[in-house]
Amino acid sequence: MSERSGRGPHPIPLPHPQGASPPGSRCFAATTARQAGEGEGEAVSPAGDAKKIRIATCSLAGCFGCHMSLLDIDERLFGLLELVEFDRTPLTDIKHCGPCDIGIVEGGVCNAENVHVLKEFRKNCKVLVAIGACAITGGIPALRNNLDLWDCFQEVYCYEGGLECGQIPDDPELPLPFDKVHPIYEVVKVDYFLPGCPPPADAIWKFLTDLLNGREPKLDYEMLHFD
Amino acid sequence: MSKTITIDGLTVPFRDGQTIMDAALASGVYIPHLCHNPEFKPHGSCKLCTVNVNGRNAASCTMPATEGLQVLNDTAELNDERRALVQMLFVEGNHLCPSCEKSGNCQLQAVAYYLEMMSPHYNHFYPTREVDASHPGILLDRNRCIYCELCVRASRDADGKNVFGLTGRGMATTLIVNSASGRLGDTTLAVTDKAVQVCPTGALMKKGLAYTVPIGRRIFDHHSIKDVQTGGGHE
Structure with a gap:
């Protein structure tokens, strides 16, 4: 791990985006993902584990919609997995983030645990990416920022219909909620932002391929959305 | 010549x-x-x-x-300054695009797209502002108001009704409604008034339209505000 941590993103080949050609003649129709990864495009690098870019992802005060959109890159995931390996993500179920090249954070900061996770990501990730409206503006959870937190809890846990002996959870293991939800850049330094609710899969793909190929990420007009 | x-x-x-x-x-x-x-x-x-x-x-x-x-x-320099101004507009109000009906038709958002604003950069104020839903056909959501005074000008100069005004200074500026109760429902504002059409954000909106045009098929989803405002005039 340590010998890898000194290396930044480098040019690596990726298959073409989905939709460039009809099913049947696409990248993986006749080749395996590994072959495709070595086939064409920019500078070829061996697909050995030692060269893989290590990525961690997490969702703080988010809905996992951005993660769903990441999965929505569909078959391009196979090509991506030839080039990257995952550290802590909801997919690997690894609980703590180790040294990584790229950290991708979905969701804003709404409680004390979010801050701990976010700081762990910042400490371990060379490049930290805020993905989605919540990580960038607070998003939908920030709609409660102008309401009293106690009023919110009472509304949800006590007054809402269909509850029996409603009570506000107070288990000491529950993280301390904040009175306001904040975007992650108000807590740690963020290197890149990828807006959207969620960002479209094509925007995530464009962003990741730019980053993995050592380019400054740039989205086309129709890929940049705040909604 | x-x-x-x-x-x-x-x-x-x-x-x-x-x-x-x-x-x-x-x-x-x-x-x-x-x-x-x-x-x-x-x-x-x-x-x-x-x-x-x-x-x-x-x-x-x-x-x-x-x-x-x-x-x-x-120029890059002027556009950097413009982007900073737009970022300040975003953090001074509560501009949460995913929950806003105006998203995709909003000029504030469109200018941010044009200037490639990737984040609001500054710390959010999350100010507490009033929503006025008292009018049967029009919603006034001050969370999205940028104090451009267009509704004030339109109501005064085009509609001849003088429904809106800005009061206070600096950070204390607010949009007020010209009725004894201060509520929109107690004014003569009509859904067809120019004042309702000119709001560049989602502060003043006709009720009942909601998502009849879905997100993703709205004007600034596909067209830069540069093309919209120099080609087809104002939306």
């Missing part, structure tokens, strides 16, 4: 009485703006239309065009 100014090296004709913004729009040159609407008297408050005129910065919507002015508009 008509009089001309130069914008980013392009020769742009103008008539006496026109501002730099008027001349630019007439020639299809886009200068980012939010508080300006050619149908109303310029307000000069959002400062997004700031251009460099003969070496000095000035608001192009209020600066009269005069023969031979050398104007710089689409």
Whole structure:
């Protein structure tokens, strides 16, 4: 791990985006993902584990919609997995983030645990990416920022219909909620932002391929959305 | 021979009485703006239309065009400053696009897209502002108001009703409603009034439209505000 941590993103080949050609003649129709990864495009690098870019992802005060959109890159995931390996993500179920090249954070900061996770990501990730409206503006959870937190809890846990002996959870293991939800850049330094609710899969793909190929990420007009 | 100014090296004709913004729009040159609407008297408050005129910065919507002015508009430096202004507008209000019906048709959002604003950069204020839903056909959500004064001007100058006004100064500025109760439902404002059409954000919206045009098929989802405002006029 340590010998890898000194290396930044480098040019690596990726298959073409989905939709460039009809099913049947696409990248993986006749080749395996590994072959495709070595086939064409920019500078070829061996697909050995030692060269893989290590990525961690997490969702703080988010809905996992951005993660769903990441999965929505569909078959391009196979090509991506030839080039990257995952550290802590909801997919690997690894609980703590180790040294990584790229950290991708979905969701804003709404409680004390979010801050701990976010700081762990910042400490371990060379490049930290805020993905989605919540990580960038607070998003939908920030709609409660102008309401009293106690009023919110009472509304949800006590007054809402269909509850029996409603009570506000107070288990000491529950993280301390904040009175306001904040975007992650108000807590740690963020290197890149990828807006959207969620960002479209094509925007995530464009962003990741730019980053993995050592380019400054740039989205086309129709890929940049705040909604 | 008509009089001309130069914008980013392009020769742009103008008539006496026109501002730099008027001349630019007439020639299809886009200068980012939010508080300006050619149908109303310029307000000069959002400062997004700031251009460099003969070496000095000035608001192009209020600066009269005069023969031979050398104007710089689409420069990296000016666009950086414009982006910072838009970022400040975003953090000063509660502009949460995913929960806003206006998303995709919002000029504030569109200018942010045009300037490639990837984040609001500054710390959010999350101010507490009032929503007025008392009118049967119109919603006033002050969370999204950027104090451009367009509804004030439209209601006064076009509708002749004087429904809106700005009060307070600086950070304490708020949009008020001209009725004894201060509520929109107690005014003569009608859904068809110009004041309701001109809001660049989602602060003043007709009720009942909601998502009849779905997100993803709205004007700024596919068209840059530059093309919309220099080609087909104002939305």
